[in-house]
Structures are given as structure tokens and as C-alpha cells.
Amino acid sequence: xxxxxxxxxxxxxxxxxxxxxxxxxxxxxxxxxxxxxxxxxxxxxxxxxxxxxxxxxxxxxxxxxxxxxxxxxxxxxxxxxxxxxxxxxxxxxxxxxxxxxxxxxxxxxxxxxx
Amino acid sequence: xxxxxxxxxxxxxxxxxxxxxxxxxxxxxxxxxxxxxxxxxxxxxxxxxxxxxxxxxxxxxxxxxxxxxxxxxxxxxxxxxxxxxxxxxxxxxxxxxxxxxxxxxxxxx
Numbered sequence: 001x002x003x004x005x006x007x008x009x010x011x012x013x014x015x016x017x018x019x020x021x022x023x024x025x026x027x028x029x030x031x032x033x034x035x036x037x038x039x040x041x042x043x044x045x046x047x048x049x050x051x052x053x054x055x056x057x058x059x060x061x062x063x064x065x066x067x068x069x070x071x072x073x074x075x076x077x078x079x080x081x082x083x084x085x086x087x088x089x090x091x092x093x094x095x096x097x098x099x100x101x102x103x104x105x106x107x108x109x110x111x112x113x114x
Numbered sequence: 115x116x117x118x119x120x121x122x123x124x125x126x127x128x129x130x131x132x133x134x135x136x137x138x139x140x141x142x143x144x145x146x147x148x149x150x151x152x153x154x155x156x157x158x159x160x161x162x163x164x165x166x167x168x169x170x171x172x173x174x175x176x177x178x179x180x181x182x183x184x185x186x187x188x189x190x191x192x193x194x195x196x197x198x199x200x201x202x203x204x205x206x207x208x209x210x211x212x213x214x215x216x217x218x219x220x221x222x223x
Contacts, residue, residue, distance in 0.1 A: 103147075
């Protein structure tokens with residue numbers, strides 16, 4: 001158990017819908033990272049928040065957005081969902097702001113878009 | 115942007131055989147990290163290499179970071195069934211970890 005929690009574990013929805021994925025980092029960690037893992041794309045970095053502020057952006061679509069709240073939990077919002085958005089979404093956390101620190105991954109949310 | 119290539123994509127070995135996965139970056143890295151993801155699980159941090167030419171060992175696992183800090187390798191000696199999973203390298207910069215595509219290791223008993 002990494003100490004990072006993610007809810008829900010599974011999510012099934014339809015194209016065009018909007019969903020919210022939630023992540024609680026390890027106690028004391030200020031950075032939260034979101035990754036998308038699909039079969040043909042591997043682990044793709046989406047976005048990082050550090051202590052409530054956006055710090056780095058990766059290959060995140062405009063239909064996706066995220067935020068980190070004062071209690072440091074984070075939410076990833078996916079809208080106008082397409083079939084290709086079906087994937088595993090991982091949240092990771094680390095103590096410091098630098099991405100090259102060890103990251104602790106949550107169990108992931110499996111999103112299926114029908 | 116930064117790209118990290120990893121080979122092979124798949125590797126099947128008999129239990130007791132050795133295994134190596136290789137990682138190459140298009141740019142010089144601040145560090146390289148290795149993660150293991152068991153089937154159905156999430157990536158778990160194994161190790162971080164920072165210095166040029168660095169070699170680190172964890173029991174049967176040996177990790178190397180190239181002199182130019184653009185390539186790395188993970189070698190497992192005498193594989194066991196518990197080694198099954200996908201091994202990812204991840205190239206570190208201050209703002210982003212770029213993951214390789216992973217090597218999926220199958221160990222046949």
C-alpha cells in the first residue's frame with residue numbers, strides 16, 4: 001500500500017459524458033501527478049500540482065482539467081468523453097515539487113467509455 | 115520533447131535465466147528511475163540513479179546509468195516467478211518524468 005488513494009476504482013460511462021476522478025496523496029506529500037495508461041501509449045504524464053498550484057503540464061487534452069484543493073487532494077475532470085479516453089488513470093504523489101523525486105502511485109481508476 | 119525508448123517490449127524467460135531491459139533517452143537526463151508494475155497493479159518505485167556511470171544493486175537486480183546520462187539498463191540475475199511484471203524506466207527532469215514504454219517480463223516455471 002503506497003498511501004495514495006484513488007476513487008472510484010472503476011468507472012463506466014458513455015461518450016460525451018463528464019467524469020471526475022479523485023486522488024488523495026500520501027500524508028505530507030505536496031505534489032500530485034496524474035498519468036494516463038493505455039495499452040498502446042504506456043504511461044503518459046498529464047499534469048502536476050504542487051501545494052495547490054499547477055506546476056507542469058504534459059500531454060493533457062483541453063477536454064481534461066485538474067485541480068488541487070487546500071487539503072491537497074486532487075481531482076481530474078474529463079469531459080466530452082470519447083472511446084479513446086478509455087484507460088487506467090493513475091495519480092502519484094511526492095514530497096517535493098521536482099518531478100525527478102520518487103513518486104508513489106495510487107491503485108488507479110479504470111475508465112471505460114462505451 | 116523528451117523521448118525515452120525502452121527495449122525489448124516483451125521478454126519471456128525460463129525461471130533461472132537472466133533478463134535485461136534497456137532504456138535510451140533522446141536528451142541528457144537529470145536522473146533515471148525504475149519502476150515495476152505487477153499485472154493488475156500500479157507502478158512501484160524500485161530505484162533512482164543520479165550520477166554518470168552509476169551502478170546500484172538490489173539483491174539480484176543491477177541498475178546502470180550511462181556515462182552520458184542518456185541510457186540505462188536493468189539486469190536481473192536468475193529470474194524467479196516473483197519477478198513477473200512490467201519494468202519501466204523513467205527519465206527525470208525538474209518538471210516531468212518521462213516513462214519508457216516498458217518491458218513486460220514473463221517467467222516460465
